[in-house]
Amino acid sequence: MAVCIAVIAKENYPLYIRSVATQNELKFHYTVHTSLDVVEEKISSVGKALGDQRELYLGLLYPTEDYKVYGYVTNSKVKFVIVVDSSNTSLRDNEIRSMFRKLHNSFTDVMCNPFYNPGDPIQSKAFNGVVSGMMVQTG
Amino acid sequence: MAHEAPFQLLHSELIHYICKTADGADSENGRSVTKLENMGFRVGQGLIERLTKDTARFKDELDVMKFICKDFWTCVFKKQIDNLRTNHQGIYVLQDNKFLLLCHMSAGKQYLEHAPKYLAFTCGLVRGALSNMGVKSIVTAEVSVMPACKFQVMIQKL
Amino acid sequence: MSRQSNRTTDSKKMNSELFTLTYGALVTQLCKDYENDEEVNKQLDKMGYNIGVRLIEDFLARSSVGRCQDFRETADVIAKVAFKMYLGVTPSVTNWSPAGDEFSLILENNPLADFVELPDNHSTLVYSNLLCGALRGALEMVQMAVDVKFAQDTLRGDGVTEIRMKFIKRIEENLPAGDE
């Protein structure tokens, strides 16, 4: 279960950030923002790497003392970032993957909503619902 | 949902509507063609997003182009692009020898003038798809003999 | 090529998506062009009509359905054949009026409205109104004047999407089709 989920535009500005209410929201903004360094590095190294399987899932971006940050990039260069508590060791890699899949599917639907203007912040209720499903329930 | 009748009819309604409303001030159909193009753009964005959901990340521009010519075209127009050429300097020419949206128009010179209207949406479609893949471009189409047509994609380097 | 994906399978689905998205683009364009939702609804109905009158030929050609005996049969053909053929869904036919001249098509999911989320400032927009026009137009071509409208719409928070159809009259053969 995630403590923060973010969608980042092609141009690296946030389209959607949601974090558990209890903790300092700003901190997560910073965490997500800094994680983009790694994302960009991974993206740019496509093709350079010898055995590069060009997966959309970027895996663990970097571990901090208290969080694990995972990344995923769509072919449209939109990034998803999921932050989980590093104390939460139960979470398996493929669970993270499936979370990203869910996100991606829901995001695609948002993109297909004719009333949504790509590049604008995401306000979709449906998307919000999907995200809520993945967040650590608090209070 | 076996076939594309509804889409084709919708498409021609689209053109009919746009060109009808375009009369008066901006009757020169340049403006209405732009409108069609923009609608196509938005649709292209959405389609490619769905279409590339399960594919591996693209290596480069050419990789994207190929995808447009094969998968994308197949899904939208039921066939692949017949011929893709490039000068390796950001210009690609996609040729479709039997373009779906022109098939129902009887070949013949008198229709050639209407061709732009029937291609604008598709130009937008391609441009939108590419732009969503991070490839900024200008897409133009030309018809010499119906129902064959060429789409020229000019990549805009940033 | 590197990505020989099994696209062919979902290409049908893609095509429906192409249709859905294109329709979406049309609706938003109309919303830009017209002052209020009422006019948009009207325009959609009109375009639906134009599509309907053309689509019916295609329909009769593909489906080998003959002339319908009564309105009930018509309802079934619409639901089981037409909708299936063109939208890939089969609405249920219910709520017959005692006189048998009025019924509802209940759509569990409405392909036109996949992905759509109506913004608040379009509360009175009947997003899928094209369908009404199409039905009206198509039936008119087989000498049936009907009145079609949305009774419920999931987009506006209803549980299901319901299209209400009312039979008005038979049109005499020689009468020309109504205006467009």
Place this chain on the structure above:
Amino acid sequence: MAGSQWDLPPELCCRPMAFVALTGLDVVYNAVHRAIWDAFCANRRADRVPISFKVLAGDHEYPKCRTKRTSYEWYIPKGILKTGWMNKHLNLVPALVVLFYELDWDDPQWKEKQSECATKVEIVRTSLQGRNAKVAVVLIQKKTPLPPGEDLVASERAQALCTACDLSGKSLFVLPHTDHLVGYIIRLENAFYEHAQTYYYTEIRRVKSHKEFLNKTTHQLLFVRHQFKIAFFSELKQDTQNALKYYRTAYSLVHELRAHETNMLEIKTMAGFINYKICRLCFQHNTPLDAIAQFRKHMDQCKKKIGCAELAFEHSAWMSKQFQSFGELFDEAIKLGLTAIQTQNPGFYYQQAACYTQDRKQLAHQLCQAGASYPSPDPLDTQSGGLDFYGQRPWRQGHQSIDPQDAEKEKVGILALQIKERDVPHSELIIALLGNAVAQFKKYKCPRMKSHLMVQMGEEYYHAKDYTKAFKLLDYVMCDYRTERWCALLTDILSTALRCAYLMASVKDYILYCMELLGRASDLKEEQKSRIEKNLLKVLMNDVPEPEPDCDPSSVGAARSLWTDRMALAGSNEMTIEVQDYIPFIQCKAKFQSPSFHVDQPIQLQVFVRADCPHPVSFNKLSVSLSNQEYNQWCVAESSGQEDMTLLPGKPKRYRFSFVAKTEDVGKKIEITGIELMMGSDNGRCVFLSWRGAGGDAASAHEALQSSRSSRRWARGNEAHPELDWDGITLQNSTMIISRVPKISVVLSHQPPILTNEMYCIRLAVQSQEDAVARDVQLTTGLKPGQDANLSQTTHVTLDAFKVCDDSAASLLPDVPLGDLQPGGTLEKCIYFRCGSTGPRVFLFHVAYSVETAVEGRQIICKCHKDETVTIDTLVPFDVSVKFVSTKFEPLDRVAVDIPFLLLTDVVSSSPWPLLLASSSLQLLTLTSNTPQLQSQLQEVVLQTAECATECFCLRCPPGTNDNNTVATGQYLISWRRQSSNPDGPLIQTTVTLPHIILESVPVYIYADLPSFGRVRESLPVRYHIENRTSLVQEVEMAVEPSDAFMFSGLKQVRLRILPGTEQQMLYNYYPLMAGYQTLPQLNINLPRCQSSNTQALKRFLPQRIFVKPQGRQPEDASIAAA
């Protein structure tokens, strides 16, 4: 610096090396010894064995060795590791003591020296009481030794010396003090190294041997201690593999110790030490992943071991240090060639260290209550001045039981520590660590991480009240967040920056950040925004703003006074903000109503302004600056004027400007170079927001793009003009001034085509529809520029109707004044064109004038112009053909000298219009006219299209012109004009150059005189003249052949001579017999003297036939009679 309490001891961090003591060397006064010592110390590179040498006095006191305890029965250890231990074995207790002694084998007093040496050895031995350290002797000798075995004395005396000093042979060395010193030294030290190895080996054995005496219950501390010692000795022995092994066991043992409040610190300290050693060795063995894994494990195990709650900050301090020193190890390893990656580099550890120091700081703030005075006696000082064991409390050293034996002491001690913690400069530590981290992340391509850390640094500086530095850092990174559009983060940074600005009372920055925090890029709550807005307005009123919330109260006081000073000092109250780098709360867009304006219509310019702040805000002045400053005056709106300068939140306001362009700016472009909006007032403080170009700030570009794609409907319904939807407004930053539309018509009347060289007249009529007088109308006309170059050579324009202009006339006539033109009036003008070559030409008629009109009630004089062009083809007027014929109209291919012939000219008109041929003339060269004075036969002839006029001239080539070559004939001149053209207009001379002719000469010329006709049966006298044209006497044979048509009298055949230049005449009387055209009797001529010339040529001159009339009614006998 403080916090050093947490630094790792140097003896832990250094690389342990075998310790060898050198005695008997006098490095001060003895040069030889000095040299030896230097050889040992100098350049100890990696290739030399790792030994640390020390020179000690022969009688040096080594640390005493405690008496070995025989049993651990009642022994209770007081701690894990003595603080002195490591240092002892690194620097105090040698593995080997080497005695240097000067002695050659053949020394005269061998005996004495030998015994002295023995005693020295003995002294050393005693001072090493109980240590296993070895002793070795080095004999410094002057002579180079003979190869082993040869020097019997040597071997025998060596033997003796060994026994005397009771040394094994292996411990006696010879050092010949010769030129190969270094070589010998290296051999020596290798030998020493072996000795050291064995020494440490035995030490390890010794420590191990204790093991069996130990029991699990009371001696856990010893288990750890021993493992550590073994590991350490192994390191000294350079056996790092085993060292690592033993350290690992030691580490696990540490964590097996029963941990409680009192010994927690000791355990953590030792754990930290051992962990350090392990990581260090892992890196050394180039297994960084092991190092990292070990460190993680270490941290996981210790994270929760906080220990004494009142001293929680100690734990954070310790944690921080752990991370820091690991970071340093990592960094060091990288310097030695290890490669790190973006996601695993020392930066993360420094960052984490910083994090823990931040915790430490917080805890310190919570726990160290101010006020309490430092207890005395100082519970922290110990009689020894230091601790006996690592990580113990000064006030209860060696105390190992669970609960402190003296609660009071405990409290005092803790208090002391807390008070000490108070004056630790935490921020310094944090900033230093962050600094290290920044350096690392910079290296490993993490720009965002870097800026994030810099933000933290900035905040730390802020907390440390170093506002200037804080401000610098924040301001530096701000733009990154702005350009990447992370509003939440930007807002956060801005808020801190604003606080700094407030506390420094830096007015400009304060205003700047207020403006941005009010703007759309900030996600502040409404109430915060309105608070900030209030402050901003205050500052603009030159008033002191309210302090920002949660500013440190102490500094707020200072800030207040700073502000009051600022406000007091006059001047410097103006400031300008370049908007394009920020996202201020006032947005601005400008557009010209149209991309071009005619000079006689007012130029309209709209400026849209919008404020995003919560409350209405008003400004004082809005001014647009244009590329041509003279117009700026018209584009100013001021609060003094009737304009309403108050902006309602989110409601765009439009300001319309319009001005009249200068007539001289026609054809120029006017650009908006900038827009300036003034807030505040001169008496208060005024801020100029200045936009570049037609507005827009750091964020607008993106917004424009988004809105262009947006599906949103422009402002719905009639509640607003559609254009007042903010995103809908598009910039139009420049406009063209184009000349006024002319109100005249230009009509051309003429008769195309042009005939070559004629003076072609085009009548130009300018009619005015102006309602004012069109002044100085000017015509520029002629060949339209930009056509084929040589057209301009052959085209000429003139206004003079009366003479043909020559080639000097230009192809374009500029600015022909036509005078003024009254309203409704018409001006006419004829222009004449002469074209020397055929083909189409484009002619330009550019009519310019100036007229006075009123724009916005202002009278302006503006120039207008109208262009007309016409394309006219040029044709030749007529074709002239010429031929030469004989007097008998037979075409001639050559002309005989001095014999008349005819020239015929045909003039065929190709003009569609009638031509008047005024006259024609010949200009002859060499030839002469046969007729006395020839005059034109086609005067005043009018030729219709395709009609032809022919002339005939009789010419001859004068004698003496050298024959047998061609000569120029001359020219044929025709002067003409269109019949329709003005009678007293000029005539055009067309000159046709006549073809050359080929001359020939004949030796004899013959011709006949005869009447123009004969009559049947009437005599017809024919006289033949024969001239000799040569300079010789010519003989001529003549014969007349009989003919049926004639009878004749005269010599039938004759032979005669003709003198040069003379002529002979022969008279014949022919008598025609039949009427009609009759061939005259053939006259055959033969020139025997010159066969060259053919007689046929001569025949050409003679008449062939004659017309014979039939006989008349009454016969004329006279004629017969005459016969």
